[in-house]
Amino acid sequence: RAASAQGPGAPGADTTRPVPERFTRFDAHPGYQQLAMMRQGAEQLGLKDPFFKVHEGLAGATSMINGRQCINFASYNYLGYSGDPRVVQAACEAAAHYGTSVSASRVVSGERPIHGELEQAIASTYGVEDAVAFVSGHATNVSTLGYLLGPKDLVLHDEYIHNSSLVGAQLSGAKRMSFSHNDPAALETLLDRHRHQFERVLVVVEGLYSMDGDIPDLPRFIELKQRHQVWLMVDEAHSFGVMGETGLGLREHFAIDPTDVDIWMGTMSKTLSGCGGYIAGNKALVETLRYFAPGFLYSVGMPAQVAAPSLKVLELMSKEPERVAKLQAISRYFLEQAQARGMDTGHSIGSAVVPVIVGSSPLAAHLSHALLEKQINVQPILYPAVPEKSARLRFFLSCEHTQAHIDQTLDILATLIADAKG
Ligand code: PMP
Secondary structure (H helix, E strand, O other): OHHHHOOOOOOOOOOOOOOOHHHOOHHHOHHHHHHHHHHHHHHHOOOOOOOOOOEOOOOOOEEEEOOEEEEEOOOOOOOOOOOOHHHHHHHHHHHHHHOOOOOOEHHHHHOOHHHHHHHHHHHHHHOOOEEEEEOOHHHHHHHHHHHHOOOOOEEEEEOOOOHHHHHHHHHHOOEEEEEOOOOHHHHHHHHHHHHHHOOOEEEEEEOOOOOOOOOOOHHHHHHHHHHHOOEEEEEOOOOOOOOOOOOOOHHHHOOOOHHHOOEEEEEOOOOOOOOOEEEEEOHHHHHHHHHHOHHHHOOEOOOHHHHHHHHHHHHHHHHOHHHHHHHHHHHHHHHHHHHHOOOEOOOOOOEOEEEEEOOOHHHHHHHHHHHHHOOEEOEEEOOOOOOHHHOEEEEEOOOOOOHHHHHHHHHHHHHHHHHHHO
16 A cells, blocks of 8 residues: 555655654553652652562561561462472472473474373372463463464353453454353353354363452353353463362362363462463364464473472362362461451452452551561552452462461551551
8 A cells, every 4th residue: 555655665665754752661651650650659659669579588478588487378288288398308309300301392302201290180189181381370371372373263251351362362463352251141241243254263261369358150161161162271370289178279178070271270379389371172172282382382392390399289189189178278268367357358259369448559468568577478469450449369279388377477467457547
């Protein structure tokens, strides 16, 4: 078209014309501008930056921050296996045997026996045919959604779905629509209205929502997916190790047939105490991803010392269900005690993730800082991560937290909230 013929690089275009600085400087980038505004706002309110706190050792129920041992509610070491000597030993032995990198994509020369062992363990834990392990949980969702779907397809997702699934859906070029949080009836309306305008339709929900600590009504989502002939994906990043009597996740919690979910996704970075993500499902799905998902194919294989701890944790979990029971009991205790002190815990069901909603970002940031002064570490979740009116402190529980940790924390928090409200 005429416009593009006169565009940059067209014959006769003036290539010496200066380009505005806002297109050449990183400090003019909208992201940097936003960061500068956030910092200025925080400074005016006398708030310290709550991000990038340095933990100087193992982050468990307690953690060393600024040389002080703190009670820690900001790490998803749900079953306390990160730092367990048996898990650390597995990592050390794997590194000694295989070296610290597999030095290639698995498709070429990066394949090691431990990859298959881990994937088989994941598949049999889920009771499905196969599984594939990616080097990052985020990349797992980006690559899986990004590859499986295309412009004639539709992604329907819970409005609170994790960024990685959103980015994957955007990358795929599929049409994307969200339904209200944990609302199967809203999904049903969208399916009734739109299912037949598209080829493949994927519904994405999470097993335990990481900001709110609530779960979907999975049997109802399964019923809808069957009726409308669409795929269902469940991101179990936070529910695996947490939900179900022995920590096997939502399928155990709801006693469903695991093959009723088409795509089980999870991460190694939480309960499994490593790093990476997995997709578990039928052979055709997993084989397709192994050969074509860009974040798998074009990325290095998982280092053995990262695969080994997750494999070890799967073995230990099957022998130590008492850890799951302890996590569930201490999480319920936290929820009850927070509610008893009049705190707003939203829709949390008291399973490893409990928010205390305080309703303003400056207040959440202030409370987080004041708690740290008292050697209690909890992350504030601020706008735009959540709407401003639901800014919160988000507590991650671990089976290693004690009632004393919780009593002390909630008493101090209650006083701080009362002081702040004057
Ligand atoms: N899915 C969910 C629901 C998550 O919360 C996260 C991050 N915590 C991811 C995927 C990405 O996983 P990872 O941090 O292991 O890359």
